[in-house]
Amino acid sequence: MKIISIRNGFTADHSSTSYEFLAIDRPLDAEARAEVGKLSRRAEPTDRQVSFFYQMDNYDLPGGWEPLMKQYYDVMVSESYDWWTLAIAFDATSEQRDAVMRYAFRGPGDHGVDVSAVDDRVIVSILAFIDSNALYDLSSIPGRRRRGGGDPTETLLRLLSDIRRQLIAGDYRALYAVWEEYGWEEEAEEEDEEEWEAEPVPPEPPELESGQDIVERLRGLLDNP
Amino acid sequence: MKHLTAFQVCDNGDRRAVRLSPGVRLRREHFGGIVFDTRTGLTLDVDCAAFTWLCTAQQGGASPVGADEVENRLLARLLNLGVVAVAPRADTSPLAPLPGISPVSWPTGPHLTAPETVHWAITYDCTARCPDCYARRCREGAGPELDTADAVRLVERLAEWGVLQLAIGGGEPLLRPDLAEIAARARERGLVVHVTTGYHHLTYRELARLARGVTALQIGVKIERLLEDAEAEIELLAETVEHAREAGLHLGANLMLSRTGIENFETLLAALRRAGFPRVTLLRYKPPADVARWRRETLLPYEMQEFEQRLPELLATVPEMTARLDCALGFLQRRVAPADALAAGVRGCVAADRILALGPDGGMYPCSQLAHPRFRAGDILADDPAALWADSPLLKRFRYFREKHAYRLSACGVCRAKAHCGGCRVFAHDVYGAEPACPDPVLPPLTELGPAGRQVDLARFIEGCNRLWVSDYIQRYGVGRKTALRELGKSPHVLPPFDLPKKQNPDYFLVEREELIRGIQTGCGCTNAGFPYVTREEVLAWLDEWNAGDYPEWLRSTCESACVIPHVEGDDDEDYQYS
Numbered sequence: 186m187k188i189i190s191i192r193n194g195f196t197a198d199h200s201s202t203s204y205e206f207l208a209i210d211r212p213l214d215a216e217a218r219a220e221v222g223k224l225s226r227r228a229e230p231t232d233r234q235v236s237f238f239y240q241m242d243n244y245d246l247p248g249g250w251e252p253l254m255k256q257y258y259d260v261m262v263s264e265s266y267d268w269w270t271l272a273i274a275f276d277a278t279s280e281q282r283d284a285v286m287r288y289a290f291r292g293p294g295d296h297g298v299d300v301s302a303v304d305d306r307v308i309v310s311i312l313a314f315i316d317s318n319a320l321y322d323l324s325s326i327p328g329r330r331r332r333g334g335g336d337p338t339e340t341l342l343r344l345l346s347d348i349r350r351q352l353i354a355g356d357y358r359a360l361y362a363v364w365e366e367y368g369w370e371e372e373a374e375e376e377d378e379e380e381w382e383a384e385p386v387p388p389e390p391p392e393l394e395s396g397q398d399i400v401e402r403l404r405g406l407l408d409n410p
Numbered sequence: 411m412k413h414l415t416a417f418q419v420c421d422n423g424d425r426r427a428v429r430l431s432p433g434v435r436l437r438r439e440h441f442g443g444i445v446f447d448t449r450t451g452l453t454l455d456v457d458c459a460a461f462t463w464l465c466t467a468q469q470g471g472a473s474p475v476g477a478d479e480v481e482n483r484l485l486a487r488l489l490n491l492g493v494v495a496v497a498p499r500a501d502t503s504p505l506a507p508l509p510g511i512s513p514v515s516w517p518t519g520p521h522l523t524a525p526e527t528v529h530w531a532i533t534y535d536c537t538a539r540c541p542d543c544y545a546r547r548c549r550e551g552a553g554p555e556l557d558t559a560d561a562v563r564l565v566e567r568l569a570e571w572g573v574l575q576l577a578i579g580g581g582e583p584l585l586r587p588d589l590a591e592i593a594a595r596a597r598e599r600g601l602v603v604h605v606t607t608g609y610h611h612l613t614y615r616e617l618a619r620l621a622r623g624v625t626a627l628q629i630g631v632k633i634e635r636l637l638e639d640a641e642a643e644i645e646l647l648a649e650t651v652e653h654a655r656e657a658g659l660h661l662g663a664n665l666m667l668s669r670t671g672i673e674n675f676e677t678l679l680a681a682l683r684r685a686g687f688p689r690v691t692l693l694r695y696k697p698p699a700d701v702a703r704w705r706r707e708t709l710l711p712y713e714m715q716e717f718e719q720r721l722p723e724l725l726a727t728v729p730e731m732t733a734r735l736d737c738a739l740g741f742l743q744r745r746v747a748p749a750d751a752l753a754a755g756v757r758g759c760v761a762a763d764r765i766l767a768l769g770p771d772g773g774m775y776p777c778s779q780l781a782h783p784r785f786r787a788g789d790i791l792a793d794d795p796a797a798l799w800a801d802s803p804l805l806k807r808f809r810y811f812r813e814k815h816a817y818r819l820s821a822c823g824v825c826r827a828k829a830h831c832g833g834c835r836v837f838a839h840d841v842y843g844a845e846p847a848c849p850d851p852v853l854p855p856l857t858e859l860g861p862a863g864r865q866v867d868l869a870r871f872i873e874g875c876n877r878l879w880v881s882d883y884i885q886r887y888g889v890g891r892k893t894a895l896r897e898l899g900k901s902p903h904v905l906p907p908f909d910l911p912k913k914q915n916p917d918y919f920l921v922e923r924e925e926l927i928r929g930i931q932t933g934c935g936c937t938n939a940g941f942p943y944v945t946r947e948e949v950l951a952w953l954d955e956w957n958a959g960d961y962p963e964w965l966r967s968t969c970e971s972a973c974v975i976p977h978v979e980g981d982d983d984e985d986y987q988y989s
Contacts, residue, residue, distance in 0.1 A: 186459035186484055189441065191491070192755030194451015195604065195626040195660045227723045239722055247745040294486040 202245055202265035204237040205338045206258040209346055210275075217257055224248075251301070254308050260345040262338055264315075271311040271341065273349045282307050285352065288360035288387045292367035296409070298360050309352065311363050315341075316408040323402060344406075347399045358390045358400045366407040428485065428494045430468040435600060436461065437572050440519030444526065445493055446574045448602050451626070451660075452491060453526065453574075453755060458516060460484055467494055521800065521809060525766040527575040528568055529778040532561070532589070533770050536582040538608050540632060542668055542707065544779065545581050547699040547965065551783035553771035556791075558588040562595050564772055564790055569599030571795055579606040579778065581770070584616075593623025606630055606664065611646040617657040626660040628691065633671050636681055647685035662689035667739070668707040671695070672717050675724055683728045690731055694738035694834070694847075696779055697965055704961050715849035718742055738779070738834040741848040744827035751830030758831040762787075762805040774798060776808040779836040784964060808835060816842035824863040825851035837962055846960040857888040861897055864889075869903050872921045878904055879918045926953075 212232035213221065221230040224247055225237050235258075237246055246253075254261055254274040261272040277285070282302045291297040291312075299310045324340040348359045364387050430436070433449040443461035445454040456464065463481070488494045517523050534549045556564060568576060576596050583589055584607050593603045605620065606628040620627070629650065636643045647663075654661040663682050665671060671678065682690055697704050709717070721742070725733050735742055740758035743751065751757075757764065761777035768774060774787045774795070787802040788795075799805060812832055817823045821844035822833035833845025844851075844866075853863055864887050871886065872878050883894045895915055898904055904919035927949045931942035 186463065186481060187457050188460065188484065188487060189455040189457060190753055190755035192453040194447065194453065195602075195662070225722065227726070238726065245746060245750065249747055249750075291483070293483050294490070295483060 202239045202263070204246060204250055204261060204263045205342060206235050206250075206253055206261045207342045207346070208233050208257055209259040209349070213257055221253065221257060251308060255303055255306050260342055260349060262341045262345065267314065269311075269313050269315045271313065271345055272308060273310075273345055273352060274306060274308045275349060275353050276305050277302070277307040277353075278305070281353075281355065284355065285309060285357065285360070287385070288357055288364065290364060290368050290385075290387065294367070294409075296363075296367035298363050309360070311360075313363065313367070313406075314408040315406050319405050319408075323406065341406075344399065344402055347396075348403065351396055351399065356390065356393070356396060357387075358393070358396070359403050361387055361390050362400050362404045363407065366404065366409055428467055428489065428496055430464060431492055431495045434468075434493055435574060436464055436468060437523070437574065438515075438517060439522055440517050442516075444522075444574070446526075446602075447491075447493060448574075448600070448625075450492070451575075451602065452493070454491070454493065455755070464488075464494070522764065524572040524796065524799065526573070526764045527577055528573050528766050528768060529577045529579065530564075530768040531580055531770055531778060531781065532578050532583045532592075533586055534581040535585050536580060536608070537585070538582065538632070540608065541634075541700065541703055542666060542695065542698050544696045544698050547697075548769070548781040551786070552769045552773065552781070555770035556772055558591065560772070560791060561588065561592045564768070565592060565596045565599060565601070567790060567795060569596070569601055573601060575602045575604065577604040577606070582608055584609060584612075590619045590623055593620065595623070597623045597625075602626075604628065608632065610635070610643060610650065612650050612653060614653040614656060617650075617653045617659060621657040621659050624659060626662070627654055628662045628664050629687075630664045631666070631678070631682065633666060633668070633674070633678065636678060637670075637674055640677075640681055644681050644685050647682070647687075651686040660689075661687065662691055662734075663687045664691050664693050666693045666695055667709070667717070668695040669709060669713075670707060672709065672713070675717075676727065679724065679728050679731075683731060687731060689734065690728075691734045691736060692739060693736040696738070696836070697961055701961055701966070708960070709847070711847060711849040714847055718849070738836065740831035741827070741833065741845055744825065744831050744848070744850075744852050746827070746830065748826065748829055751827075756830045758827070758829070759808075759811070759833065759835055761835055762799075762808040766799070766805075774802075774805075776805055777836070779834075780808075782964070807841060811835060811842055814842050816840075819862040819865075820844040821848070821851045821866040824853060824859070824866050826854065827852050837960060839963055856886055859887060864897060865901055865903065868901065872903060874924075875921050876924050877918045877920055880916065 213230060214232075218230040218232065221235055222228055228235055228237055239245055250261060250263060250270075250272065254272055259274055261270070261274075263270040263272070282305075285307055286300050286302075288309075289298050289300040291299075296312050296314065299312065301308050320337045320340065323344075324337045351357075351359060368386070431447070431449075433447060435446045435448060437444045437446070438461060439455075441455065442457040442459075443455075443464070445456055445461075445464060446452075463484070485494070489496070531545060531548065533555050534545050534552065535555075536543070536545065565576070578589070578593070583605055586592075589605070593605070596603045603624045604626045605624050608630045610629065610632065617627070629647070631647075632643075651661055663685075665678060665682070667675075679690070695708055697708075725731075737759060740756075743756055746754075746756065759777075761780065765777060766774060767776065767778040767781055768790055769781050769786075772790045772792070773781070774790055774793075775781045775785050776787070785804060787804045788798040811817050812823070812828060820833075820838075820842065822828060822831070822838070823844075825831070825833075825848075831845075831848075833848060835841055837846055838844060839846075851866060853859060853867055856867065859867060867887075868878075868883075878898070880891065880894050880898065883889070883898060884891060887894075889897075898919050899906070901919075903922055905922050905925060906916045906919055908920075910916050927946055930949045930952070931944050931946070934942065934944040936942050
């Protein structure tokens, strides 16, 4: 039961797709920057960061964003048609990879957590709606009388960097928070009970005080209209 | 822990039903069905199970959706897209039995039961004399245009057939005084009507009258006029945009990517932005009747490649406008991942597959660019359109071009974007050839290329080289010597050395194009020191000219003798008066 394709109509619904990548562990050397720069004439990769912006229907990053995360970058924020992808990549042992895989799920609205692994690189992507007011508040510069002033994308990149540190340390509370927002527990109808096979539920991580603010920051941003 | 179900869209977990939104049409097809929102033009292809579910929502106003994960996800998506809506409490009713949704009732494929969109050149008449007009060449072999009664009969036929959209163009369709009447009839019968006009200026009265039947209006921008007298033209266009908004028409501009259009692209975009267009559709430069004009205005592949690279940057200068691409420019989307293209409904050439073109006399053609006696499949009024659609060898030839052997051997046939681009068949040699304007087909890795793919790559690899060593071929493609010699022996791009003894395998091959260039240079003579009088670049320019900038072969015989269109004094459409 699925939608095979969706084609926009004559309504001039303006839309765009943007990407912001950040390298945390290893800055990009000149050769890597040149490779990344080949993807778009407008891209100006620094040793840590690069942005892409596409305005045309069906124009997108050639080859997709995953290869860049696999090879060069550690966190990425992408927004398309109000749909956000927050991606985190890190080198992982097979045990770490298996542990993260248990948090992969898709909710009813296709929100959720995707996990993919290529060799020893794990890419975790959170698919979500973001509450723009909450993001605006979170991006506010402290000490200012008025809200706002900060860059929302930078805010998200910083948050993802913090979450990445937690994931590397085996702390999956942030992914569990996404499950709590978008996941669901299915209940069998009585007559189906015998054949019922419930969707696996991610393991509930232990409660910790340290780092809980990071989880709460993420939880505050997730929107479920 | 939250418990989410399909019905949590309603407050307090109240299980209210969903139903199909008003204005959404369903059409059953072999894969499931097409869902078309007449209010927005949104078009979905859905599978059989989803289509059955939507039929239920349409018939009963009640939903069979339970707590199943897949159904929940689909429901959320459909609600988000506006295809279904939560029914008012009072409308909740028990499920109605659904006759005719058993699996045996699905149409047999593999083609659609009817086109999604019919493009109808309602008239070839026009007073504008635009130098790049292609409709002028379509007149040849076309019969007289239909009168009002037959035009309405045509609309009835399309509606009965299940066509969803009718795109009316020309010529200049607004020259027909009965256009509004015909469009209104089409809307009554459930068709969404689009009209493309060349008029820059239309009054509110004219547009309001059109809006009774027309949903979307595209204005074909006259580039020369917009460049010559920018301020005046922008003012006219801005007024039309304003009136169209007031009349409730969706409005867009068509911008032709001729050489002049591309050289002035930024200026033109800025002008359209100032005029207030919410949407611009970029059209490929189509072959006009005037071959000389074509040679001047068409782009060479490397120029297209340069433009392609600049395009996102240029569009960023008009962030409030949405840009779309003509299907003939499908190759500009060749780098989109095939799965993403499928999900976004990007299908490249859909001639005789999703679209059908009609001439002013009701003649049926695979696409509006192929309105030519050679490609006439029948007559929409005289013949049974559904039977022709299903069985016409000509329509099938275009619909299934990707499956033909000759196509699979072409550059388009080995390109990874084959399914969502395929190359425009108007420009391709003999229907099945490669798209000549595509600068860079997306090939699989070299060692995964088959014989056809290797020939495509070889043409690029040897560009500018005089000879190709067999060992280089072996190394590049990871094939054995026997395969290399066999493939190079048959290759259209290389020749064995002229002085090769009989029964001896060559170690290298000569590059045919370079041999041709050298031959021409030698024929033109050389200085005493042995330098040719004619440079390589000059010969290349001659060859390009000789190839007429890839003017389609099938059109050459018709248009080779055409000359520049004479300008008739006072014949321009200064101010259109729509009666």
